[in-house]
Amino acid sequence: MRTLAVPVAPGRSVLVERRSVLISVLLAALVVLTGFAGLCFGNGWDRPADVWSALSGGGPIQISVTQWRMPRVVAAVVFGAGLGAAGAIFQNLTRNPLGSPDVIGLDAGAYTGVLVAMTVIGVTGEGAVMVGALIGGLSAALLIQLFAWGRSFSGLRLIVIGIAVGAVLAAVNSWLVLRAELDVAIAATFWNAGSLAGLDWVDIDTPVSLILVLLAALVVVARPMHQLAFGDDLARTTGVSMRPVQILLVGIGVTLTATVTSVAGPIVFIALAAPQIGRRLVGVAGVPLLPAALTGALLLCGSDLVAQWIFAPVALPVGVVTTAVGGAYLLWLLVKEVR
Template identity: 40%
Template sequence: MPASVAVRPAGYSVLRAGHARFLVHRRAVAVASVLLVLLAASCVAYLCVGEAFVSPAEVVKVLLGRSSPDELVVEELRLPRLVVGLLVGLAFGVAGALIQTVARNPLASPDVIGISQGASALTVASMTLGITSYSVLPYLSVAGGLLAAALVYLFAWRGGLHATRFVLIGIGFAIALRSITTLFMTKGDYLVAQQAQIWMTGSLNGRGWPEAEVLAPILLVLVPALAWAARAQRTVSLDDDTATALGVRLGRVRLGLVALGVVLAAVATGAAGPVDFVALLAPQIARRMTRTAQIPLLSSALTGAVIVVLADLLARRLFSPTELPVGVLTAAVGAPYLIWLIIRSRSVGGTS
């Protein structure tokens, strides 16, 4: 009998770390590397461009802690906002990837199926009641997002989680929760309503280290859970019968992935407001670039960060001196993409 030989899937390489071996998708690694370079270039451009242009050399000098005449502009005005944008983009990118993986539907993202609207409803209600501290709002957003997700999950569960039912029920909840948010805004104080309206558009204007200090620790704490999620994606992507035969408890795994995605989306919403369509766009762009069977979490996170950083840079400079909320630009790109996805899914369904 010939000795058994391990078959390596096409497009993968074996990475050895001591006695451990890992399969690495070569194209996914290449895409992630390109995205890292693009993100670094976007960050430098973000710190350079503004009312006063700062040369890249001066930006690097400030980041290295050296004395520079542009230290105030870069370190105090632009860098804190950039850090918040990076963290928000990373969180939305991963959240969209996890939720789309569980739903097996590119239409499923936090801002489409009611999660962002749940976070917004509780946050705006709290603002109406006088709670406006940005150190508290992210936690309220998490509570609202988790509650909305639990309701969607509960109503969509019928002996299993059907993708189409999950998305449709989520859209229904999103509409209802948006109406509740509008009701709170009309009943509250005028100034608070104006503040809530700006927050609802998704904006990084005025965001800085206080928001980053809330968002960064939460993301760091969730890193081990994300490592588990990257592994769990493989089993969730299998059909239900195969996964069950392998001993996978699909209900628990799906619930864990959804809960992780909800927390990420809700915390990002609390920090910057509902920046629409980032969680919808980033995973699909990443998957098309990597051509992997599962949505790649790292590439989705990097894509989300690139989208938010570039969108906010354009929002600051496109109609200068007027600053647009970053959510306006992401919605301008994401809404047509959502319409295209719906039309495409209908045409595919009609031909099947």
């Protein structure tokens, strides 16, 4: 397969496959086009020329585009990229296409942390909810690690134990909702569906900044992550410090998932489907990080646009659309893996 030399520092470059570059550029272009379509859709479809004028600083729909629609589109793109990257992390670590935060219980753990903050402690501020989601997600990851990690790492064992822990946490979450005050329970139930509705710049500035920092940090550990994906023996012979790298990657993956969950609720199946779709598009071994992130951004942005359009003027939570799409994908994946 043909390769290209991509400069990464003065006097240094890395070889990347030409197909990976072309697919990544195509995915990025599709993300931009889908995001622009999202800016065009409000109560109805606005002309692209009017939206472009609004982005340029004028026009009758400037406030609608820049203050109401753009935060939602930015959140969809960045959150989708974060979920896609988180899925790539766990699928590389587990070496299994079912290894994603929503399957192994990390989404449920983050939701537990948010419910504890809302129903037990009684705080609803953005910072408190984000901290609760992060603590819940990290606690779930630690619990899964305690059961799954023995003398050697087993991805299949982690997935099975993660599914069991997720089921227990789902029961705990239902109990927390049932014991909550009615208005809090209604808000928590709606939030659990996963939605980007009503987000503004104040809601997303900190989460978006954190996710972008974590994605940049992933670039540094991308190489050892891919070495781990090809087996422990290869990783050791190439100088990878197994446990520190695994713990760092798990921490980044959990933080990405919990950050999205704290703002938009559990948006399922993006982290599961995006890495595998990206891998099949570029046709390489392992789960490449950039195609996974771009595919996640495209899936979430497109799903949110469908959620607003399909029953307009009534908008569905985006989690409903991702669940429908992801369920069909999961069924296809299970059938394929069994064969």
